[in-house]
Amino acid sequence: MKITGTVAGGEKTTIMLLKRDVSSSVVVDSAEIDASGQFKFKVDVETPSFYMLQIMKKSPVTLLLTPGEKVEFNANVKTFDRSYKVVGSTGSSQVQDIYIRLIALKDQVDSLSEKSKELIGNQEALLGIYSKIDSLVLAHKEYSISFMQNNVNSIATVFALYQQVADDVFLFGTMDDIVYYRMVASSLKAFYPELQLTKAVIADYEDLNKKQKNYKVNQLIASAESNLPDIELPNINGDTVRLSSFKGKVIILDFWSAVGPNSLMDNKEMFDIYNEFKGKGLVVYQVSVDEDGKAWASAIKNAGINWVAVRSQNGPNTLAVRVYNVQKVPSNYIIGKNYDIVGKDLYGANLRKKLKAILG
Numbered sequence: 001m002k003i004t005g006t007v008a009g010g011e012k013t014t015i016m017l018l019k020r021d022v023s024s025s026v027v028v029d030s031a032e033i034d035a036s037g038q039f040k041f042k043v044d045v046e047t048p049s050f051y052m053l054q055i056m057k058k059s060p061v062t063l064l065l066t067p068g069e070k071v072e073f074n075a076n077v078k079t080f081d082r083s084y085k086v087v088g089s090t091g092s093s094q095v096q097d098i099y100i101r102l103i104a105l106k107d108q109v110d111s112l113s114e115k116s117k118e119l120i121g122n123q124e125a126l127l128g129i130y131s132k133i134d135s136l137v138l139a140h141k142e143y144s145i146s147f148m149q150n151n152v153n154s155i156a157t158v159f160a161l162y163q164q165v166a167d168d169v170f171l172f173g174t175m176d177d178i179v180y181y182r183m184v185a186s187s188l189k190a191f192y193p194e195l196q197l198t199k200a201v202i203a204d205y206e207d208l209n210k211k212q213k214n215y216k217v218n219q220l221i222a223s224a225e226s227n228l229p230d231i232e233l234p235n236i237n238g239d240t241v242r243l244s245s246f247k248g249k250v251i252i253l254d255f256w257s258a259v260g261p262n263s264l265m266d267n268k269e270m271f272d273i274y275n276e277f278k279g280k281g282l283v284v285y286q287v288s289v290d291e292d293g294k295a296w297a298s299a300i301k302n303a304g305i306n307w308v309a310v311r312s313q314n315g316p317n318t319l320a321v322r323v324y325n326v327q328k329v330p331s332n333y334i335i336g337k338n339y340d341i342v343g344k345d346l347y348g349a350n351l352r353k354k355l356k357a358i359l360g
Contacts, residue, residue, distance in 0.1 A: 001065060003041040003053075005073030007033050007080070010055055017041050018060065020050035022200040045069075047195060048091060048155050055080055062099065064091030064156055094156035098147060102163055105140045109133055109165065123303055127268060130261025141171055148180060152187040158201060175212055175327055181205040228339060229323045231287065233310035236297050241308055244339070246283045250358050251335040252351075254286040255326045258299035266330040266347065267303060273351060274307055280359040281337075284308060289329055291315035334358075 007015065010033045018025040028051075031039045043051075045065050052060035053073065058080040065071065071092065075084035082103060086092045112129050119125040148157045161184050163171040172180050185205040188198040231243040231253075243253065254270070256263035274284050284307035290296040296311050312318035320326075324333065334343030334354055343354050 001043060001045050001067060001069050001071070003043070003063075003065075003071045003073060005039055005053075005071075005075070006037045007039065007055060007075050007077055008037050009077035011035050011037050013056060013077075015039050015053060015055045017043065018052040018054060020052055020062070022196055025052060048192065050095075050155075050159070050197075061086075062092075062095050062159065063089060064095050064154075064159070065089060066091055091154060091156050094147075094151060094154060095159050098144065098156070098160050098163070101140060101143065102165075105136055105165065108136055112136075120298065120302070123264070123268070127261070127264055130264055134261055137165060137171070140165075144171060145180065148184060152183070153191050155188070155192065155195075155197065157184045157187065158197060161201070175208070178205070178208045178212055181208055228335065228341065229320075231285070231310070231320045231323075233287065233312050233318070233320070235308065235310050236300055241285075241310055243285050246285065246308075247339045248337055249281045249283045250277075250337060250355065252282070252284045252286075253324070253333040253335055254284060255289060255321065255324070255329050255331045256286055257329045258288060258290050258296045259292070260329055263330045264299075267305070269348060270307075273355070276352075277355050277359055278307075282355065282359060285310070287311070287318070287320055289316040289318065289321060289326070 003017070007013075012035065013033055014030055015033055016027050017029045017031075019028050028043060029041050031041060033039045033055075043065075045067050048064065048066045051063045051065050053063065054060040055077065058077070061073075061075070061081050061084055063071065063073075063086065066089065069089050071089045072087040073084065074086075075081075082100070084096070086096060112133050116126055116129045119129065144160045144163065148160050151157055161172055161180060165171050181201070182205055185198075185202045188195065188201055192198050228243075232240055234240050243251070252270075252273075254266075256266065258264075270284065274282065286305075286307060286309045288296045288309065288311035290311060293311065293313070299305075300309050312320070332345060332347075333341050334346060334351075336342040336358060342358065343351075346354050
């Protein structure tokens with residue numbers, strides 16, 4: 001198949017064509033862009049595959065090439081990956097649609113994140129910023145889900161499935177997203193059973209499925225004994241506080257992040273619930289998963305948190321996170337007066353209902 005193109009402003013520079021495999025990319029060809037800004041490649045494409053065009057230090061442009069296509073590519077060297085035109089490749093156009101939307105999302109999130117730095121200490125304003133970020137990410141995720149559902153016979157669904165909204169932060173990265181891995185894996189198995197890419201996606205799905213089956217929450221709730229795994233961590237003053245020291249009381253064991261928008265919104269609600277029930281024996285034991293101790297301490301002081309707040313220097317790798325199988329934050333367990341688990345991930349009206357049933 002042939003790829004011809006023009007890169008305005010890229011005259012006399014080298015453009016590379018890379019093939020993207022399961023976990024790496026390799027250069028398959030390179031060419032010098034001529035004085036008129038034109039280049040061309042001829043490559044053997046036996047099965048639908050991901051390729052990338054890259055020039056200088058610009059982010060690469062991903063193409064999804066199919067045997068027999070004649071692809072035309074046009075871009076400007078200054079806006080190489082952000083504003084390009086590709087003709088003659090349906091898969092590449094589909095990838096471009098998702099990619100341009102992802103870039104726009106990242107730009108908006110980066111802008112809002114920068115703005116949030118100016119609002120440290122203004123809890124209401126920060127919550128507004130984080131709520132906006134959540135809404136933007138959710139809207140893009142919903143679009144991506146619709147795309148995958150409407151293009152089940154296209155390998156472009158793989159590109160949509162593995163999007164990263166930040167470094168190592170996947171758009172589809174929670175246990176709840178396993179349904180989309182199953183959908184894409186099933187489609188690839190039906191349409192492209194021999195591709196290495198298909199085998200890789202299926203392996204990822206099977207790995208997630210295994211983790212989900214091993215998910216310990218229901219087992220922990222069902223078989224909770226009087227001696228739950230203890231947590232022993234320092235508070236903001238450096239004093240060690242043990243979870244087991246509150247046996248006999250009703251405890252909300254809460255896992256959170258001082259820089260997570262969902263956690264901040266959860267904390268706003270927690271203030272009302274804590275003030276309503278603390279006189280009846282409620283204790284909040286809140287474990288931070290933050291790596292940045294200064295951000296955690298600042299959040300506690302700025303928000304005026306007056307319940308038990310502890311943190312390990314290991315952040316998200318603290319033993320408590322693994323022992324209680326925390327998959328996301330915020331996340332909580334409700335521990336009854338008998339020091340047994342009586343609820344999991346309850347918020348708002350559901351949390352109040354549970355606490356009223358226990359504490360009256």
